[in-house]
Amino acid sequence: MKEMKTIGVLTSGGDAPGMNAAIRAVVRAGVNSGMHVLGIHNGYTGLMKLDMKEMDMREVSDTLHRGGTILGSARCLEFKKPEVVKSTAEQAKENGIDGLVVIGGDGSFRGARDLSLAGLPTIGLPGTIDNDIDCTDYTIGYDTALNTVSDCIDKIRDTTLSHNRCTFVEVMGKDAGYIALSAGIAGGAEAILIPEQKFDIQKDLVQMIMDCRARGKYHYIIVIAEGIGNTQEIADKTEELLRTEHDIELETKVCILGHIQRGGRPTVKDRITASQMGVHAVDLLKQGIGNRVVVKRDGKITDLDILEGLNMKKTIDADMLRLADILSL
Ligand code: ADP
Secondary structure (H helix, E strand, O other): OOOEEEEEEEEOOOOOOOOHHHHHHHHHHHOOOOOEEEEEOOOHHHHHHHOOOOHHHHHHOOOHHHHOOOOOOOHHHHHHHHHHHHHHHHHHOOOOOOOOEEEOOOHHHHHHHHHOOOOOOEEEEEEEOOOOOOOOOOOEEEHHHHHHHHHHHHHHHHHHHHOOOOEEEEEEEOOOOOHHHHHHHHHOOOOOOOOOOOOOHHHHHHHHHHHHHHHHOOOOEEEEHHHHEEEEHHHHHHHHHHHHHHHHOOOOEEEOOOOHHHOOOOOOHHHHHHHHHHHHHHHHOOOOOOOEEEEEEEEEEEEEEEEHHHHOOOOOOOHHHHHHHHHHO
16 A cells, blocks of 8 residues: 555535635545645646645634635536646646545536546545435535525515515426525425425416415425426416416515525534545545545535445425425425
8 A cells, every 4th residue: 555645636527615724634644644734726627737835734723713625626528538637646746746635516426537547546525505415414515505594584574474476496406406495494495495396386386375374374385406497487377377377466586596596604513524525535545545425414514435425315205295294385
């Protein structure tokens, strides 16, 4: 086994609060183990250009509480080409990089696997607000995003209530509904629409609103995952069906939370999970182990072969769906 003297760390894909806590953990665990740690700027783009800087303990001081990523992140389409990955791995090794930690999502893990196969031992850490990485129960940034969304829903509720309106709150999550489901439950939404579950505008929105009215409720929050489609169209259609079929004038509003969900101070949960995962990644590299992804499964931090992880499929929690159903009425 070749002793690792120098490791690199980079953040890739969409940023997420807690990435800095992960970088800090990798730097401090690495330096504590006697290694040099290079901070690589702007994801795989920086690795290709060798745009990097040695990081010492102080370099990561006062970063734990900051959102975003101090290393910068990027989407680098070039990196999907096998020949580019191969030459980048060779160039990194020639420049003294013995191992690498990549903090990002599924796409970044594909790059990490290809780098490992090309001879540069690489560890993936799950960093995305969407929690849409199948091999892990938890991804760095998810809890912070949930808290941001739930805080926004509380504010939206005040004004929705004052005007007896129906507000459609669109949240992020790409093709997954994890943010919508959890934040919807936390925010007491009347309905939660997620891509994993078919929805019917008549039954899930129009009839739901009629049922609520029958019980004396005249304001409604609908949390809708971005993967569902055009939120404005769904809101307009709901308003139209209520008017034409039930003679009810209900004012609807659409609130797209957007990138506000990506920023902000990471929560304690994100700081601690990121710290645990960062130290675990360095423990693996210290043993000369690459091609692994660090995950949280059944409450424990552990690791899996990257390809095995990429081939897993997680499903939306049926208990959470049931909870949403019971509590929304
Ligand atoms: P995420 O990592 O958050 O899923 P992306 O899908 O944008 O975000 O991927 C981040 C980066 O990972 C891409 O810009 C690219 O550099 C690299 N990447 C994505 N897919 C692959 C792939 N199939 N092979 C190699 N690298 C990839």
